[in-house]
Amino acid sequence: VVYRNKPGNGAPVAFDPQSPADGSEQKTALVFDWTDSSDTDGLTYSLILSKQTDSSAIVYQQEDLSASMAAVGANAGLQDLTTYYWKVLAVDSFGAVMTSPTWSFTTNNTNGLGGIVKGLVTDQTTGAVVSGATVTIIGAGSTITAANGAYLLSVPTGNMVLTIDKAGFTGSGSINLSIASGDVITRNVQLV
Secondary structure (H helix, E strand, C coil): CCCCCCCCCCCCCCCCEEECCCCEEECCCEEEEECCCCCCCCEEEEEEEECCCCCCCEEEEEEEECCCEEEECHHHCCCCCCEEEEEEEEEECCCCEEECCCEEEEECCCCCCCEEEEEEEEECCCCCECCCCEEEECCCEEEECCCCCEEEEEECCEEEEEEEECCCCCCCCCEEEEECCCCEEECCEEEC
């Protein structure tokens, strides 16, 4: 990526990691979440996973993320029973960077590896994103869509049912899902 210089350009607003918690135990397919940053020039996020606290041994990276969350599935190649360090960079359109604190987690798939369901919720009539909608996967939990309409949920393997609810919209009905170990499944939903 090439950035153009802007005299006096400041870095995005400071932000913090939220999940996975520092020092926690996680599966090798997991959801990352952090507080929002902001910048008048707009910004994107980059998630960095490393085997070293100083990020000198990067094992996985996602760039150009528009929401303050990311899903990492089996494609990342994370190893079981391994400690990883993660941080996020907020980068504005002129290249100014704010880095989150670095947190760690240790992987443990002893009780099996689940999967991740992600997607985008939009208004079927206007095409606009729907923020603040409740996304529920029965038996796995629920989450609220982000400002850009995105959602991520970590789920166990098996057959699941996804529903979405938002005041002013007709619910999504029931969407049947079949989750295999390490899957990252995308289910975009339009509300009426």
